[in-house]
Amino acid sequence: xxxxxxxxxxxxxxxxxxxxxxxxxxxxxxxxxxxxxxxxxxxxxxxxxxxxxxxxxxxxxxxxxxxxxxxxxxxxxxxxxxxxxxxxxxxxxxxxxx
Amino acid sequence: xxxxxxxxxxxxxxxxxxxxxxxxxxxxxxxxxxxxxxxxxxxxxxxxxxxxxxxxxxxxxxxxxxxxxxxxxxxxxxxxxxxxxxxxxxxxxxxxxxxxxxxxxxxxxxxxxxxxxxxxxxxxxxxxxxxxxxxxxxxxxxxxxxx
Numbered sequence: 001x002x003x004x005x006x007x008x009x010x011x012x013x014x015x016x017x018x019x020x021x022x023x024x025x026x027x028x029x030x031x032x033x034x035x036x037x038x039x040x041x042x043x044x045x046x047x048x049x050x051x052x053x054x055x056x057x058x059x060x061x062x063x064x065x066x067x068x069x070x071x072x073x074x075x076x077x078x079x080x081x082x083x084x085x086x087x088x089x090x091x092x093x094x095x096x097x098x
Numbered sequence: 099x100x101x102x103x104x105x106x107x108x109x110x111x112x113x114x115x116x117x118x119x120x121x122x123x124x125x126x127x128x129x130x131x132x133x134x135x136x137x138x139x140x141x142x143x144x145x146x147x148x149x150x151x152x153x154x155x156x157x158x159x160x161x162x163x164x165x166x167x168x169x170x171x172x173x174x175x176x177x178x179x180x181x182x183x184x185x186x187x188x189x190x191x192x193x194x195x196x197x198x199x200x201x202x203x204x205x206x207x208x209x210x211x212x213x214x215x216x217x218x219x220x221x222x223x224x225x226x227x228x229x230x231x232x233x234x235x236x237x238x239x240x241x242x243x244x245x
Contacts, residue, residue: 002180002184003177003178003179003184003188004177004178004179005175005176006175006176006177007176007178008174008176010173010175010226011119011173011175011226013173014173014226014228015117015119015228017171018115018169018171018228018230019115019117019230027106027109027110029102029106079102079105079106080101080102080105081105082105082106082108082109084109085109086108086109087108087109087110087111087112087237088109088111089109089110089111089114090110090111090114090115091110091114091115091116091117092106092109092110092115092116092117093116093117093119094102094106094116094117094118094119095119095120096119096120096121
């Protein structure tokens with residue numbers, strides 16, 4: 001079995017405590033291979049997830065379960081130059097990337 | 099990094115939340131979990147330069163009123179690996195594997211894993227810090243001022 005990150009889901013519990021995620025428009029900056037993105041989608045968020053690494057975005061897209069196709073959007077992008085309109089997200093998360 | 103925070107503020111609705119989630123500035127502990135117990139073998143030595151720079155950027159954003167700190171918490175985030183080779187691969191992604199300290203740690207992990215019995219796992223304990231920041235901009239994009 002490959003590397004498991006946070007199998008106890010402490011991270012998910014902590015995120016659940018600090019915000020309501022259901023139906024929120026969330027921008028995840030530094031999504032990597034999408035590990036946390038899937039957890040945010042499980043909380044009910046609509047996630048736009050960006051990372052500067054093209055290969056990681058490709059990996060994340062491949063691993064996206066079909067049931068989250070409408071709820072997760074992966075894009076190549078950098079934190080310093082966000083290509084989104086102003087005031088377009090309810091939550092922004094810097095995930096291990098800042 | 100301050101620029102990244104300004105960009106985050108621009109795309110975030112006024113009064114909404116930014117979460118800064120990243121590893122705490124503390125060396126990760128590595129050990130073997132055997133049955134229910136954890137045996138520490140060593141630590142991963144890191145420099146934390148980028149983390150300190152990120153902390154300074156957040157401090158700046160708070161000081162200048164771009165964001166307001168609502169909450170801060172710390173919790174464990176573990177990584178679980180099945181073999182010493184997996185541990186070495188993971189370590190090589192961010193640490194200096196050629197360093198004597200890390201080579202020694204890899205050897206220790208290999209030996210301990212070999213000698214452990216039954217269901218055993220390599221575990222890396224890494225605390226995470228989560229800061230919850232509130233966007234202080236108004237709808238017009240101007241910053242709220244506090245008296």
